[in-house]
Amino acid sequence: MTHDHDLVLRPTEAQKAAALAPPPGRTGGDLVVETLRSLGANTVFGLPGQHALALFDAVGRSDLRLVGLRTENNAGFAADAYGRITGEAVPLLLSTGPGALMALPALAEAAAASAPVLAISSQVPVAGLGGGRRGHLHELRDQSASFRDVVKSVHTVRTPSQLPSVIAEAWESALTAPHGPVFVEIPEDVLRAETVIPQVTGVDATPHELAPRPELTAVAAHWLENATRPVIIAGGGVVRSDAAGKLKQLAERLNAPVVTTFGGKGAFPWTHPLSLQSWLEDRHMTDFLEDADVLLVVGSGLGELSSNYHTFFPTGRVVQIEADLGKLESNHAGLGIHADARLALQALLETVSEREDPSAPERVRLVLADIAARLATQDVALEQELLGSIRAALPARSPSFWDMTILSYWAWSAFDPKHPNTMHSAQGAGGLGYAFPAALGACVAEPDTPVLAVSGDGGAMYSVADLATARQHDLDVTWLIVDDGGYGILREYGCGTGTQLAGPDFVALAQSFGVPASTTTPESLREDLAKALKTPGPSVVVLSATLRIFAPTHVEAPDTAG
Numbered sequence: 158m159t160h161d162h163d164l165v166l167r168p169t170e171a172q173k174a175a176a177l178a179p180p181p182g183r184t185g186g187d188l189v190v191e192t193l194r195s196l197g198a199n200t201v202f203g204l205p206g207q208h209a210l211a212l213f214d215a216v217g218r219s220d221l222r223l224v225g226l227r228t229e230n231n232a233g234f235a236a237d238a239y240g241r242i243t244g245e246a247v248p249l250l251l252s253t254g255p256g257a258l259m260a261l262p263a264l265a266e267a268a269a270a271s272a273p274v275l276a277i278s279s280q281v282p283v284a285g286l287g288g289g290r291r292g293h294l295h296e297l298r299d300q301s302a303s304f305r306d307v308v309k310s311v312h313t314v315r316t317p318s319q320l321p322s323v324i325a326e327a328w329e330s331a332l333t334a335p336h337g338p339v340f341v342e343i344p345e346d347v348l349r350a351e352t353v354i355p356q357v358t359g360v361d362a363t364p365h366e367l368a369p370r371p372e373l374t375a376v377a378a379h380w381l382e383n384a385t386r387p388v389i390i391a392g393g394g395v396v397r398s399d400a401a402g403k404l405k406q407l408a409e410r411l412n413a414p415v416v417t418t419f420g421g422k423g424a425f426p427w428t429h430p431l432s433l434q435s436w437l438e439d440r441h442m443t444d445f446l447e448d449a450d451v452l453l454v455v456g457s458g459l460g461e462l463s464s465n466y467h468t469f470f471p472t473g474r475v476v477q478i479e480a481d482l483g484k485l486e487s488n489h490a491g492l493g494i495h496a497d498a499r500l501a502l503q504a505l506l507e508t509v510s511e512r513e514d515p516s517a518p519e520r521v522r523l524v525l526a527d528i529a530a531r532l533a534t535q536d537v538a539l540e541q542e543l544l545g546s547i548r549a550a551l552p553a554r555s556p557s558f559w560d561m562t563i564l565s566y567w568a569w570s571a572f573d574p575k576h577p578n579t580m581h582s583a584q585g586a587g588g589l590g591y592a593f594p595a596a597l598g599a600c601v602a603e604p605d606t607p608v609l610a611v612s613g614d615g616g617a618m619y620s621v622a623d624l625a626t627a628r629q630h631d632l633d634v635t636w637l638i639v640d641d642g643g644y645g646i647l648r649e650y651g652c653g654t655g656t657q658l659a660g661p662d663f664v665a666l667a668q669s670f671g672v673p674a675s676t677t678t679p680e681s682l683r684e685d686l687a688k689a690l691k692t693p694g695p696s697v698v699v700l701s702a703t704l705r706i707f708a709p710t711h712v713e714a715p716d717t718a719g
Contacts (some may be wrong), residue, residue, distance in 0.1 A: 175448055180356070185348045186215030187469055188320040189277065191357035194219065195321075196328050198248055200601060202228060202236040206252020208279035208295060211348040213250065220538040224601050224630060225623035226594060229256050233263025233274065234591050235598030237338075240272040241581055242602040244399070247329045251278040253345070254295025258303060261666075262494050262588045269585025270420065271397055271481075273331040274309070274338040277324070279379060282313055282346040283434035301342055309337035315344070317352045325362040331680040332364040334497040335480040336397060347500035367480055369504050370495035377453070377476045377492060378508035382450035386473075387413040387512070392463065394456015394480055395418030400499035401425065401577040404455065407506055412514035413453070414521045416442065418463040419584050421456065430518035434525065436570050437462065440710035441527040443469050445520075450474065454491075456498040458484030462569075462584060473591050478502075532707060539679060540567050540704050546683035547609070547637070550690060556581065556599045560592035562613030563646050563704040570707075590619025591635050597623060600632035607633050607690045614660050621661075626669040627695035635689040635696050637665050641703045649706045667697040674699065 189212055193201070200222045205213040208489040216223050229251055229484050236249040251257045251697055257278040267274045267436045280286070280300055281293040295304065301311045310330040315614040320343070327339045367555040381387050389411075395404050408431050415425040425432055436442045443465045446452065457463055458479060469487075475491025478501040482534035494501055509515045532541070551557060559565035559582040574580035581599075583591035596610035597679055612620070617638045629680035643658040667674035672695035677685040682700060689696040 159399065162339070163348070177637050183352055184215060185320060185327055185343065185352060186211035186213075186315045188317060188352060188354060188357060189343065189348070189559040190215040190219045190221060191325065192321045192324045192360055193248055194221065195357050195360040196325065196362055197245070200239065201248040201250055201386075202226065202239070202598065203248075203250030204232060204256075206256045206279065206295075206422045208253040208281070208345040209250065209256075209348065211345075212277070212279065212343075215611060216250070218385070224597075224626070226597070226626050228258035230263050230590065231594035231620060231623050232278050233260040233276070234266065234275045234594040235266040235601070237263060238558065238581065238595035238598035239602045240274055240336075240579065240662040241270065242268070244397075246273040246275050246328050249274050249276045251276060252295070253279045253281060254297055254300065256295070257300060258668050261303065261307060264304070264338045264340070266311065266583055266586040266588055266591060268307055270393065270581075271336040273336040274493040275324075275327055275340045275341070276304075277332050277337060277343065279348060280313075280342040280344045283344045286313070286344065301340065304340040307338075308340045308470075310339045312339065312341045314341065314347055317347055317350055317354060320347070321357050323359055324554075325360045329362040329364055330360075334364070334367045334398065334482070351558065364510035366500065367495070367497045369478070369494050371502040373492060373494045373505065374501065374504040374508055377494065378505055378510075379673075380451045380474055380492075381411055381413070381453060381505070382510045382512050384512070386449050387411055387451045387453065388420065388446055389413050389415040390446070390452065390454045390457055390459070390463070391415055391421045391424040392455060392457025394478070394498040395421055395424040396456075396577050398456070398497050398499035399577075400502050402500060402507060403502040405429075407502055407509070410509060411504070411512045412517045413512075414517055416446070418457050418481070419582065420571040421476070422572070422580040423577040427575070431521060433521055434570075436525070436528050438465055438533070438710065439528050440465070441524050441531065443516065443710070445524045447472050451476065454478065454479070454623065455502065459488045463489065468711045478647065505622070509516070535708055537705055537707055539702070540564070540707075541571065543679060543682060543700075543702075543704075543716070544568060544572055547611070547686060550683050550686035551609055552607060552690065554579065555609060555629055555690070556596070557609040557611065558582070558596040558599065559586060559594040560610075560612040560616035561646065562591050562611070562639060563641075563649065563706055564611055564614055566646065567708050568611070589616040592616065593620040593634070594623050596634045596636070597627060597632050600634050604633070607635060610634060610636045612638050613644070613646070614638060614642065615644045615658055617663065618660065621666060624667055624672050624697075627670045631694050632697070635686065635698065638697065638699050639685065639704065640699055640701045646706065663697060663699045672697055676701070
């Protein structure tokens with residue numbers, strides 16, 4: 158008989174020797190760094206502050222790579238992108254109070270996009286925890302409370318010996334489906350205190366698997382294989398769980414058309430005969446989805462954008478596979494399967510029978526033709542031309558990052574990402590300034606791949622300081638700035654107040670950072686962008702253009718109340 162104590166791993170002689178004679182001068186900051194390295198981290202993002210100096214000093218003594226951006230929010234966006242591209246938890250190092258709070262918008266985006274960011278912040282000394290008002294620099298009444306409703310989990314350290322376990326717990330939380338950002342706060346005196354705790358060498362933080370219940374997938378398989386008009390909506394959960402291949406297998410077995418949400422771009426091949434692409438903000442697509450007798454929703458909560466602004470009302474059965482329990486049946490009743498997308502799709506593939514439907518590709522072709530015909534009645538040829546030029550210039554495997562700007566709104570619906578996990582935007586939380594710092598994070602994650610960022614001039618002003626970061630680290634990023642003199646998308650919504658902006662000469666500004674920059678035109682965009690992307694290091698391309706968004710269809714939806 159085996160007892161639990163028989164399974165305990167016993168230290169080697171080398172580990173015993175290291176434990177008995179740890180290097181002198183180590184601090185709580187070193188324990189943090191050693192834990193991160195033991196968990197597999199090799200890169201951290203952030204910027205130092207007074208309370209966090211012991212942590213940054215420890216990073217400097219280690220082999221961790223520190224990528225320091227110029228604002229905490231931009232560092233958060235960079236970490237978010239690194240996590241999306243690699244699927245790994247990525248540390249974001251912050252200082253107390255204002256420094257930590259500056260990262261909140263980025264952490265909100267990471268939460269909306271399920272990016273595994275491990276935010277580690279300093280905190281006032283231990284004696285100031287618990288609401289005591291001692292007047293410390295950067296003191297907040299309850300710093301963790303500011304993060305609790307934004308991140309997936311919050312963790313507070315009070316003693317050096319707690320550090321490895323708390324960081325491992327947070328790491329595991331960030332990487333357990335649904336992935337998401339977590340927040341760890343460590344008092345300044347804990348980070349500074351010298352420690353005799355042995356070097357951290359073995360930390361376990363294995364994410365929990367979220368498998369589907371078999372009785373649910375059996376019902377779902379029965380519905381799908383016996384459906385007359387099944388349709389699949391593929392969301393960001395398919396991309397995050399690396400399940401695009403399994404989605405394609407299932408769609409082909411069922412002969413089911415697939416539409417991808419804006420967060421799920423690339424989850425299904427754009428030109429596949431069953432691909433409905435991403436035209437969710439179109440009434441023709443809404444009608445097509447409503448006509449499905451079985452709708453399989455994988456890795457999406459069917460939120461505002463994915464439901465054509467809540468004008469979508471399914472008439473058939475709905476099966477929803479979702480790792481985020483709070484999103485399960487939150488908008489539409491159905492058979493809710495709380496599971497990781499990859500594991501649930503695998504379970505369906507092991508259960509569902511092949512379904513014949515030779516008419517499916519033709520039905521897909523007709524709805525896409527209806528959408529194209531609607532667009533043809535609008536004066537939007539320029540916008541379609543620009544997207545085509547960007548797609549032609551961008552290498553198929555290169556990631557692209559899109560800010561909240563008119564061209565991005567087009568890209569959500571009309572841009573072919575070519576491959577899974579290559580197109581990312583800020584549509585999760587909808588904050589400005591995402592594209593460029595996120596692209597920098599992707600450059601760090603994939604150093605041999607050119608990366609594209611697309612911003613409007615308003616959003617670009619949030620990020621210009623990190624032209625210095627791009628130059629300092631010689632990152633291979635090309636930044637396309639569409640300059641229309643203000644917040645163009647808000648003007649498209651009919652707002653003229655505060656949307657006209659005076660701006661800089663972006664070419665001269667970039668050059669002042671030592672970053673090559675040039676202007677382009679719609680006619681030369683493809684050539685100029687391709688040249689910039691092929692040139693190593695950072696570059697900026699500025700396009701002066703006033704763009705339009707396609708006419709919305711959600712306002713034309715019929716009144717369902719009667």
